[in-house]
Amino acid sequence: MSILMPELLNTFGKSKAETALVQSITVGMLFVAGTPCGMYVARYGARMTGIIGSLLVTLGLVFSFFAQSIPHLIVTLGVVSGIGFSAAYISSLTSVGEHFEGKSKFMALAFLTFGSGCGGIIIPFLLNIFIAEFAWRGCLLIMGGLMANMICFFAVCKPVLIGLPHISTNESKQSDSETKSNRNNYTKSLKSLISNKVYLIHVVAMCCTIPVVNSSLVFMIDFLIEKGFDSETAILLYTYLQIGKTLCGMLPGLCKKYIPHSNVLLVPALFTMIGSTVASFLPHAETYSEYVVLMVCLGMTLGVSITTISMTTMKLVGIFDYSAGLGVLMTLLGISNSIAGPIAGHLADVTGSYTTQFYGISASLGTATCLFVTAAALRHYAKNTPSDNSESTVEVTP
Incomplete structure (x- = not known):
């Protein structure tokens, strides 16, 4: 997103402090949304959470095409896409952890981390090419289309647990008891x-x-x-x-x-x-x-x-x-x-x-x-x- 900074400064003519909010909120939401996104992964699975996150990323980028102000970009690119990136990131890590064991898991996680780093190397060049050809609005629209491919990738991530057995009344009570116990343990952890x-x-x-x-x-x-x-x-x-x-x-x-x-x-x-x-x-x-x-x-x-x-x-x-x-x-x-x-x-x-x-x-x-x-x-x-x-x-x- 640093590639977009000069373009946004020239387009909207706002201060550098205000313009910086776009990228800062995006990165901030990536971290802040980590805890709730992790809870959704635990409850609904990596595939569903990843699909929803990918959809949010795509929608945030596409609606940024129509931005007429910095606050518009803060909402679409910063908040919406930022939450989507967080959900997709945590879902990908969880999916790798579910499907690999032992040393293979560490190798897969290392490959995933290295791949994201390679993306950080390649994407700035792509953004520069897209901006030169289609301006920054067209660049965001194209990136939205590219990010939409993540929906397909998460859709083929087969969950480890295909279905859950019927839960009896006793099992439901036990589950409620375990939930309360987990909350108490979380409180103890915070202390x-x-x-x-x-x-x-x-x-x-x-x-x-x-x-x-x-x-x-x-x-x-x-x-x-x-x-x-x-x-x-x-x-x-x-x-x-x-x-x-x-x-x-x-x-x-x-x-x-x-x-x-x-x-x-x-x-x-x-x-x-x-x-x-x-x-x-x-x-x-x-x-x-x-x-x-x-x-x-x-x-x-x-x-x-x-x-x-x-x-x-x-x-x-x-x-x-x-x-x-x-x-x-x-x-x-x-x-x-x-x-x-x-x-x-x-x-x-x-x-x-x-x-x-x-x-x-x-x-x-x-x-x-x-x-x-x-x-x-x-x-x-x-x-x-x-x-x-x-x-x-x-x-x-x-």
Whole structure:
């Protein structure tokens, strides 16, 4: 969507802060809707939820063709398509988890993650071609047609459980009892999370990392064009960022495989430190080679951070509190994503350049680095915390 940013600025003539809401709300809804979409997957299955999500994505893109204002795009592209993307994403992960077991499951999930990264590399070029030929409205219409193919793909995802047996009265009462028990367990999980200082610090650090880097992506193409690059070169540089994000997304898993006793919080700490340095240098880069290196490094920071969301949360809260812990983190990331873009746009509007924005990103990533290191130290020395006990229990259980 960063490719659309210059087009939307030229078409509607609004401030960068207001225009940034379109992409920020889209990404924000992707995270915020994660918890309710996960509940729908559990109740209605991955196939049905995936079909509905794909339909929402298509409708959001198609109705964006008629947009006459930024608020129109916020509703259609941001809210409707954002929720659809969330449902489709969670349904695809669930479907893979249902149909694969053991090492095959991890290979399938890795292939799925790598495939999404490849999409992030290819789609900007497609968008640029479509915009050049059909303008941005025609581009959204074509992308809506392409996304409609997901409906067919989810339709052939055969559910693991074809049908459910007849439920007797006793079974219904037992089911109601289990539902109440699950709600009580969820409440206990939330109380456990509040007392888990390492987890809370980790959540704040993540909210200072992923939304902040995403806010830079909103204006990245426009920033590169202002630096004197033509649109094709700017898109190529943006592609290098996506390459770094895709390749380094596999790094945390490799670290845990070959260095099993490594602290899961030190890996994101290292890359947020790299990202902080990169963000401070980006406004002052001069040569094409410098931009290539900096863009790849910034992509590495984002790739590692996204990959460590689920893995680090599992390690910090344990399997029993995992769903609650991940849901809380995803919701807060969604809210942070929704406001980070407009804040970055407001800074650019006030100062007239993107320099202050990148300095702010550097400061935020530096803060995240300190938080990750602090959480790692607390986790290392606090051996009797609930998260460590739950983690050790999970690892010992065959």
